[in-house]
Amino acid sequence: MSTVIFWFRSDLRLHDQPALAAALRSGATRLLPVFCHPAPDETTRWGFARVGPHRRAFVHHAVQALDMRLAALGNPLVQLQGSPASTIPALAQAAGATQVFCEDIAAPYEQDEVAALRAAGLQVRTVWQSSLLAPGALPWAPQDLPSVFTAFRQAVERKGVQPPAPLPEPATLLPPPDFHGPGSEAPTAATHSPGGTDERSSFPYSQPAFHGSEAAARAHLTQYLARKLPHSYKATRNGLTGVDYSSKFSPWLATGALSARQVMAELRAFEQAHGANDGSYWLWFELLWRDYFRFLHLQYGRALYAGQGLSDLPTPTYNAQGFARWCEGRTGEPLVDAAMRELATTGYLSNRLRQVVASYLIHDLHGDWRAGAAWFESQLVDYDPYSNQGNWLYIAGRGTDPRGGRRFNPQKQAQDHDANGSYRRMWGTA
CATH class of the missing domain: 1.25.40.80 (Serine Threonine Protein Phosphatase 5, Tetratricopeptide repeat)
Known part of the structure; x- marks a missing residue:
């Protein structure tokens, strides 16, 4: 009997799942669904966690719910802790699997994850979805x-x-393989985060x-x-x-x-x-x-x-002190500081304010847009590599903006969108 691994990535669902449908049609007789929780000590080049507590807690709930749904279909999720390259090959060997199906994610970090599995000898079929x-x-x-x-x-x-019309959920799954290998390692420390309970949150994920x-x-x-x-x-x-x-x-x-x-x-x-x-x-x-x-x-x-993005501009200079003040919401610009405090406290920020604070880091503090993008990656519950990178490049004038970048005047933005100061008072900067 042949076993195929299905590696859940940024597709934590059963509805409209072309990659899972492909795995079920692969001719395998056994299916091993897997999710890899990132290592808690993984950091960015800028020195902070790549996945912060808000996103970790939100994803944790998503994965636990997915596990329950898969278990109801007779094939619970195997949860691993650590990089796919350090966890999936050993699991595959124990289960006698050589093929992995997963979603295709066209961003460098995620592409490198797939390349590492292939380098370990696994056949990986990615499906764009x-x-x-x-x-x-x-x-x-x-x-x-x-x-x-x-x-x-x-x-x-x-x-x-x-x-295309979304695919229906699969009515059944292939059974799991019968093997003795690594067990689930679902983290328990990340199930709750204070930001999810803050009454000011616009997305109270708890x-x-x-x-x-x-x-x-x-x-x-x-x-x-x-x-x-x-x-x-x-x-x-x-x-x-x-x-x-x-x-x-x-x-x-x-x-x-x-x-x-x-x-x-x-x-x-x-x-x-x-x-x-x-x-x-x-x-x-x-x-x-x-x-x-x-x-x-x-x-x-x-x-x-890359630092220059799609432009011919020089690589930006990293302003470490300005970046730290920006992250901590203590730049002295009330609307920017209120927004950065909301982001750190709740893991969420309105689209309008994301543009304002990104503009301020790039055009007022003359900071490195890549550090700002990494901070958003760490903090946001809705981090998505495509939109995050695209929007930061756009504001920085290093992407596809025909106007060569966008600078938002924070005082005018405050006047237009927080004229009575209620938002700034909510976050203690008015």
């Missing part, structure tokens, strides 16, 4: 992606490109409605549509605090507990039933931005992570 639109359905090859988002969006809409599970994700989407919030999305999306000013899909999209295609399918059904407007269109617009940053990785890969 995180984008809304299928790369093969686009009007161009990945290397010919338009250099600005607007041209990309207009071409997609002109050609009428639509996402509450059941905001847990990382696929069930919570699907329920959130259902209630968001039932309350007709898509119709008001464009008008409220620049809010700074609260649960409903934005869709809050991003944390579940980032872990893969929610599929972008599932979101779009249900949004289209909503528009059929209740009508479309600028607000519901803007959700499609934002999902296209998410796709654009994914396809940009297919086009440029590691070049997006």
